[in-house]
Amino acid sequence: MIDYLTSRDFLILFAKMMVIFGGVMGALAYTTLVERRLMAFVQMRPGPNRVGPFGLLQPIADGLKFLFKEQTVPGNANVLLYYAAPVLSMIPALLSFSVIPFGPDLKIADINVSLLLIFAITSLGVYGIVLGGWASNSKYPLMGAMRSSAQMLSYELSLTLSVVGVLMITNSLSLTSIVQSQQGTWWFIPKWNIFLQPVAFVVYFLSGIAETNRLPFDLAESEQELVAGWHTEYSGMKFAMFFLAEYANMVTVSALATIMFLGGWNGPSFGPWWMEMALPTVWFVLKITVFLFIYMLVRATIPRIRYDQLMYFGWKVLLPLALANILVTSFLVAVL
Amino acid sequence: MIELLFFLFAAVALGSAINVLIQRHVLYSSLSLILLLTAISGLFILMQAEFLAVINVIVYAGAIMVLFVFVIMLLNLPADEDGVDRLRWLKLVGIPMGLFLLLMIARTVWRVEGVSATTDLAGTPQAIGASLFTDYLLPFELTSLLILIALMGAVVFAKKDL
Numbered sequence: 001m002i003d004y005l006t007s008r009d010f011l012i013l014f015a016k017m018m019v020i021f022g023g024v025m026g027a028l029a030y031t032t033l034v035e036r037r038l039m040a041f042v043q044m045r046p047g048p049n050r051v052g053p054f055g056l057l058q059p060i061a062d063g064l065k066f067l068f069k070e071q072t073v074p075g076n077a078n079v080l081l082y083y084a085a086p087v088l089s090m091i092p093a094l095l096s097f098s099v100i101p102f103g104p105d106l107k108i109a110d111i112n113v114s115l116l117l118i119f120a121i122t123s124l125g126v127y128g129i130v131l132g133g134w135a136s137n138s139k140y141p142l143m144g145a146m147r148s149s150a151q152m153l154s155y156e157l158s159l160t161l162s163v164v165g166v167l168m169i170t171n172s173l174s175l176t177s178i179v180q181s182q183q184g185t186w187w188f189i190p191k192w193n194i195f196l197q198p199v200a201f202v203v204y205f206l207s208g209i210a211e212t213n214r215l216p217f218d219l220a221e222s223e224q225e226l227v228a229g230w231h232t233e234y235s236g237m238k239f240a241m242f243f244l245a246e247y248a249n250m251v252t253v254s255a256l257a258t259i260m261f262l263g264g265w266n267g268p269s270f271g272p273w274w275m276e277m278a279l280p281t282v283w284f285v286l287k288i289t290v291f292l293f294i295y296m297l298v299r300a301t302i303p304r305i306r307y308d309q310l311m312y313f314g315w316k317v318l319l320p321l322a323l324a325n326i327l328v329t330s331f332l333v334a335v336l
Numbered sequence: 337m338i339e340l341l342f343f344l345f346a347a348v349a350l351g352s353a354i355n356v357l358i359q360r361h362v363l364y365s366s367l368s369l370i371l372l373l374t375a376i377s378g379l380f381i382l383m384q385a386e387f388l389a390v391i392n393v394i395v396y397a398g399a400i401m402v403l404f405v406f407v408i409m410l411l412n413l414p415a416d417e418d419g420v421d422r423l424r425w426l427k428l429v430g431i432p433m434g435l436f437l438l439l440m441i442a443r444t445v446w447r448v449e450g451v452s453a454t455t456d457l458a459g460t461p462q463a464i465g466a467s468l469f470t471d472y473l474l475p476f477e478l479t480s481l482l483i484l485i486a487l488m489g490a491v492v493f494a495k496k497d498l
Contacts (some may be wrong), residue, residue, distance in 0.1 A: 006339065113461065118389040123398025127370070127405070134363075134409045142409070153399065173387075173461060284393050 017108055024097055028247045029059035035296045042300040062240075069236035074136055077233070081135035086234065086241035093248035096121045100255050103265050103281040114175045114186065115167070118256060119160055122211075123318020126152045129220070132242070133230035144229030147307065148213060148220030153309050154314040155210040155217075161322035164204040165329040166193050166260045179264030194261040199325045201261045203318050208253040210314065212246060215299040219307050219318050254291035255284075342382055348457035372401045375399045387461045 004010055033048070033055065040047025049055040073082060099114040101107040111117065128150050167173060170181040170193075184191045194201045210217035221229025231242045258264060267283030271275050293302020305313070374397045380389035468476050483488060485487040 111386055113386045113390050116387070116394065120390045120393040120398060123394055123402075124374075126398075126402055130402070130405055130409065131367075146406070146410070149402060152403060156399075 006244060013108065016106060020102065020106070020108060021094075024094070024248070024251065025244075028244055028251065029063065031247050031251070031292060032062070032243070033058050034292075035239055035299075038296045039300045042297070066237050066240040071236050071238070072233075074138060074233045077137045078135040080320055081131045082233075083238075085128050085132030085135055086238040086245075087128075088123055088131060089245040090241045090248075092121045092125040092128075093252070096252045097248075099175065100252070101259070101264065102284055106281055108178055110174070113173045114259075115173050115178070115256075118252065119156075122249065122252065123156060125245065127229050128242070128245065132234065136230075136233035138233050140226045140228075140232045141230045142231070144220045144226045147272040148230060151213070151217065151219060151310060151314075152211060154311060155207040155318070158203055158314060158318040158322045159207040159211055160300070161319070161326060162200045162325050163256075164208065164322075165197045165200045168326075168329050168333050169193065169196060175259050175264075179259055179266065179267075182263040183266050190263055190266065192261060192263040192266075196263075197261065197325070197329070199321060200329075201257070203322045203325065204257060204261070207314070207318055208257065209295065209298065210310070212249045212253055214246075214250065214295060216302040216304050217310055218304060219310055222304055250292065250295060251288065254288045254295070257291055258284060258287040330334065338382060342379070345375045345378035345382065348372075349379065363405065363408050366401060366408060369404075370397050370401050373401070387464060 015041045036058075037047045037049075037055065047055070048058045051061045073079060096118045098108045099111065099117055101110070129148045129152075130145045132146070133141040133143075136142075143256070166178065170178045172178060172181070182191050182193060189195060213220045218229075220226075221231070225234070231239055234242060264287075265280035265284040267279065269279050349372055352368040352371040356365050356372065359365045359368065373392060376390045377389040377397075380386070380392060
């Protein structure tokens with residue numbers, strides 16, 4: 001075991017883990033800033049621009065504030081689960097980055113069912129929310145947790161079913177080979193799955209928004225009714241962990257959308273050797289950024305829908321669409 | 337390394353399985369069950385059956401147990417009280433049944449020898465799909481029929497005026 005821990009393979013793997021973990025955490029912190037600034041621009045107000053130039057040091061100030069805030073525990077709360085819940089929502093959110101390929105070589109693990117592994121890990125994220133809402137022993141968190149678990153269960157179905165079409169086309173469950181199958185172009189159009197599976201892409205994107213509890217599907221923490229939903233009673237770093245987990249899930253959903261529908265790290269490659277090495281990761285991050293940008297604009301512009309509309313939309317619109325897409329795709333794959 | 341991981345996952349699985357039984361509060365029991373399922377998935381991965389491991393987590397830990405926890409929270413079940421022993425007669429049936437199950441497992445373990453799951457491609461989705469649609473087609477289709485019937489039963493229960 002000591003041999004393995006000092007071997008070259010492990011050191012390379014360790015360096016990759018550090019790069020991906022550090023990069024993701026840093027990106028998450030600045031995503032919050034970008035979101036606040038962008039929302040502010042949409043709503044014609046300045047937003048947080050006091051800390052550092054253009055407010056660039058705001059995430060650091062926020063982090064310090066979270067660390068030094070008083071840690072409150074509500075009376076009669078279930079202390080064990082109250083402390084465990086933020087951890088339980090943070091671990092799955094970060095664990096899914098272990099199999100996401102950020103570039104041809106920049107990935108921690110490459111297993112042959114990596115896509116299913118991500119779905120498995122993210123499906124465990126609901127426990128953090130449910131237990132956090134229950135352990136707080138307060139009515140608004142409980143309501144939020146109930147809504148959130150029902151919503152996440154409903155939309156997970158259409159989210160998972162929407163990618164089946166892509167799987168049938170690429171014939172693989174490994175994210176790396178899904179990306180590799182989208183290399184090249186038809187004349188000048190890139191060979192991305194979005195052109196083969198437009199319906200699946202729309203279903204995936206909409207259920208992705210619902211799965212991450214974002215507006216217009218953020219019934220779980222609708223401020224006007226439930227104060228802040230399941231994390232109403234949380235403060236300080238525990239709240240920050242819920243907050244970061246939400247953003248990490250957002251990045252995961254965007255990364256999966258990029259890998260499955262937008263060709264992952266594929267893109268034009270040019271320049272000297274170091275640019276050819278860095279460019280795939282740059283394309284990948286750029287595509288994720290586009291998704292995050294759309295997420296934020298949707299949040300800033302579209303009002304929240306009603307709870308019955310949410311359930312109706314999930315079960316009677318998205319789910320049949322995803323099933324029909326599977327039928328049509330399997331028919332076409334078999335015929336062509 | 338593999339042996340170390342095996343003993344880790346086995347210890348977690350056994351510990352959480354015992355915890356499922358001895359906990360008084362039903363929520364803690366179901367949380368231990370989730371831990372048990374993830375530990376078993378770890379054991380599957382050690383045997384290179386990644387597909388089974390992942391499906392185990394998705395179906396049981398990610399979907400079915402969420403419903404369990406959901407219902408427990410919705411009903412807000414209190415911890416079991418001491419003294420109320422409604423299952424007294426079931427114990428008389430349960431002990432022989434448990435012994436019988438143990439015997440069957442022991443017999444199976446005794447008879448199986450020299451099988452290694454690590455060599456062939458038994459755990460890949462392709463192999464599982466192929467065997468589901470050829471050798472085990474009838475059980476597979478019958479199971480789906482059973483699930484459909486259960487689904488219709490749930491609808492009938494939920495809707496009073498059908």
